[in-house]
Amino acid sequence: MTSTWDPGRYLAFAGERGRPFVDLVARIDATDPRIVVDLGCGPGNLTSLLADRWPAAAVTGVDSSADMVRAASDSPAAERVVFHRQDLRDWLREAEPGQVDVLVSNATLQWLPEHLELLPALAGAVAPGGWLAFQVPGNHLAPSHTLLAELAAEPPYDVHTAGAARVGAHDAATYLRALQALGCEVDAWETTYLHVLHGEDPVFTWVSGTGARPILHALPEDLRGRFEEVYKARLRAAYPDDGHGVVLPFRRIFVVARVP
Template sequence: MSSGWDPQRYLTYADERGRPFLDLVGRVAAVEPRVVVDLGCGPGNLTSLLPDRWPAAAITGVDSSDAMIRAASDSSAAERVAFHRADLRDWLAGAPADSVDVLVSNATLQWLPEHLDLMPALVRAVAPGGWLALQVPGNHDEPSHTLRAELAAEPPYDVHTAGVAAPHAHGARTYLRALQALGCTVDAWETTYLHVLRGPDPVFTWISGTGARPTLQALPDGLRARFEEELKARLRAAYPDDGNGVVLPFRRIFVVARKG
């Protein structure tokens, strides 16, 4: 398996992954923003919706993955969105203060263990009266994550998977209080979606494109196939298909803040 993100695998459940983005941006009440930035834009399929919402804005998508930025730049979205490859932290370090009217980060910050410490930098980049909108998964205690972690900690996998990246997020209240302390008016909430997935081993397909990706990439070829089969079996037991599809409960955490 090649390293990095796989845009096509990530887009397997594009509709389900897109719903939180739409719910997040729908709570941003900006009327005519001049500058809109999507931090962690991925393959650009969701960023491409922002010009429809704010047609007069200059819109930029930023992502650290070469593969994701290539996919975004090769898509029709590139006609209306400027895509740039950059680490989110580096982008924040170089962003002028008060320069962005709407700053969006959808399903990205969970990959940065210290992301709560980035809240001051995120707010600093937003113009007075502007908006910061972020969404992170909050399902890390679900079997889709715990089964992967348990199996990865067993021999012979553990020697290869120790210390691999794993997503992590805080509760909505934690983000609300952190942003209030920075002078923002904050709307924070949680939603649990019940995604009905179909096809062979759909939960494995879902997580292999996101949360399980670093673990799978850390394993050598021979062990990876063995690991995948065992993980699929455990996931099938945890998420049975009764003939009407597999139900994947997915909790998401949303925060929309307006800078004072």
């Protein structure tokens, strides 16, 4: 079943979600790129930061979600960024080799099980001396994800969620070695952010906008509400609020590579 993205829910914690993007872009040492592309641009709020960083560049945002591209095209960012809908893999197949000076992908590649095998194509789309930079979440072993997987595997949910998409990523060293093998100079690292979230069931709000989305959409309406209530209860136990907000540790993996 194909699930949709909710830009409003995704932006519920826009500041927290945006911080890794800012940290990633800060490590790109490009001075005057002509063409900058954001693969998996979402609602465009972060892509606009690329236009801020390199105002003379032609900046393009690409996303496979019609809802996200629509939100991006209706945002102020559209005054400086061209947004269009396309699957990342289709974009790679159609991209001319060596045409992009800065290629960014933020919290997108984890949705593609074969993304490690796509690294040669991603690097190949970058001009000699240009930059490939991406960030993926590395929190698949966190309670937010393990509790989700455990509940989804229980009846009566399991028959509906078995084929739902799951996020997955490699460690920083794996990406570093893969890109070094392509001749790139690579800076790879990881950071665990401690996000302090407020509101009712904030961890559920966070994950329902991203990692839990395919499973929730795979469930029929008569089961989804029950699933959500059980999942929320388990998340509250795993992430208690001590009166100062809920702490959500979130591991992120970063890679910045300069193409030879």
